[in-house]
Amino acid sequence: MITLSGTPLDVQQIIQAATRLQAGAVNAFIGTVRDNAKGKRVLRLEYEAYESMAVAEIQKIVDAAAVRWPLQAYAISHRVGVLQPGDVAVVVAVSTPHRADSFAACQYIIDTLKETVPIWKKEVLEDGAEWISAHP
Template sequence: MLVEIVAEIDLNRAFRHLQTEGAGGINLFIGTVRDHANGKKVRLLEFEAYIPMALLEMQRIGQKAMERWALERVVIQHVTGEKKVGEPVVITGASSAHRAAAFEASRFLIDELKKTVPIWKKEYYEDSSVWVNAYP
């Protein structure tokens, strides 16, 4: 399992980690900064995390996915710091013998990460800024 809080998302590292000889399906979800939110134009996002707790929770989520589905491997990467529109900020991924498990597990990973991992996002608009999630 590859679980990381990083300054930059490394798509190649994530993909290489998920590759195994037994993996017939690899699914990667990539979350990026979009240019709008709440009817406003977004300039950039800033992420902060309580890293020790975030890594523990990400590890727990990954382990839960491994137990629920017949997976080869799991990856979860999330950034901290400022990111511009179009830049990747989170990856969840799973590999398995068959695609269904990889798709289902990857969706589970991102949904659980958003619910429980202590990572906070601040949106910077053209006219203001706001912390979007004060707590998971």
């Protein structure tokens, strides 16, 4: 399951979608909106995405992960739109037979997603706003 959502993410539902009986490990990364950046208060984040391209790119990442680790299932969801501090911005959940593979696959997916997927973030701080490079 790969989704982009304009509504709050249901973390438990995403984890459940990645859960399989044959898997001994389910690993989830939950990215949240923090209340500060660069020493300033964050008022909100605004995410935009090229949806079809973002979903296709995430699928490529999952396919590459499946070559390296024995993924049993996965579920990835990223918010778009306006988010407040404390909101969940992204959830990556994967299941594998053993925990080491689960940790490694989950980290690979979130790290690569942040590097390559066309999702853009605007930070609105107490003294102005700025688009943050999605691909540093």
